[in-house]
Every structure is written in structure tokens, then in C-alpha cells.
Amino acid sequence: MGMSFEKINVNRDIRHWLHTIEQGYRYTAGPIGTKFLEGLKAGKLLAGKCPVCGKLLIPPKAFCQYDFAEIKELVEIAPVGIVRTYTVLYEDSYGNKLPKPVVIGFIEFPGGVTGGLVHYIINVEPGNVRVGLKVRPVFRPENERRGGSITDIAGFEPV
Numbered sequence: 001m002g003m004s005f006e007k008i009n010v011n012r013d014i015r016h017w018l019h020t021i022e023q024g025y026r027y028t029a030g031p032i033g034t035k036f037l038e039g040l041k042a043g044k045l046l047a048g049k050c051p052v053c054g055k056l057l058i059p060p061k062a063f064c065q066y067d068f069a070e071i072k073e074l075v076e077i078a079p080v081g082i083v084r085t086y087t088v089l090y091e092d093s094y095g096n097k098l099p100k101p102v103v104i105g106f107i108e109f110p111g112g113v114t115g116g117l118v119h120y121i122i123n124v125e126p127g128n129v130r131v132g133l134k135v136r137p138v139f140r141p142e143n144e145r146r147g148g149s150i151t152d153i154a155g156f157e158p159v
């Protein structure tokens, strides 16, 4: 049995699921993920703290990725991050031009925090976003927070 590969030049030609694969399913965030989301509702960034190695993990996971110890404790971290990589989107996933470009970044948190968050970079011209940019979370107004969503943060803006 042989394998064949077709060269695909247009992203839209790739066979994929679009907004349908999770229909009808709900995933639990788990006890730790739920506390993380509750923290967002309270306007706090919480990291999991491993009871064995002491590492801080964001987003928090049920088990430490280094020693598999169960993580039960969450600690608030300073709401200042660093953009480690980013991309600028000009089209939505259907290929429609966006009214204005959207920047998505991977944000790390200094002070020995492992992991990071992927989120919008806002309140800055896309051309002014760079790797190393210091950013802080912009929480939605309290009455707009859904409590259970990473979108309780509207995005990260330059400090």
C-alpha cells in the first residue's frame, strides 16, 4: 500500500472540520481548570503550583508535567507577560477579509512560570507588536465576564 501526497497551495482546499467537531459535546475544565477560570472572573491570573518541584504552571494542569505530582494549589501571578511569538491575521477562517487585522500572540510570564497563554494582542498597531513586548491582561468589565471562559480577558495590551 503506497502513500500519496498532493501539493495543496490554497489553505481552503485542505479537508478539515470547521466549527462542527465539538458540536453537541461539553468538556469539563476539571477542578483545577475550573479554579483557573474562576480566577479570571475575579480578574486574577492563577498558576498551578506543583507540591513537589514547586514549579508554577500556566494554564494550570491537574498533574505536573515534570514529576506527575497532583496539583491542587493555585497561586496568583503578576499580571505582566512577555510576547514570545505572534501572528497577524487578515482573514477569518472562511477566507473573508477582517475589518481590521487581528494579532494573536503567545504570552509567557516571567518569574519562573512554565507555559503561557495564547491570546489577542490589543490596543496596539500590528506593526508595533514585537517579540519581547511587555503586556498585561485587559479583563472585561465585571458584568461582561462569563466566568468560565478565557475570553473574560479581552486581550493583552502593551504595558
Ligand SMILES: [Zn+2]
Binding pocket: 050, 051, 052, 053, 054, 055, 064, 065, 066, 067, 068, 069
Ligand atoms: Zn513538579
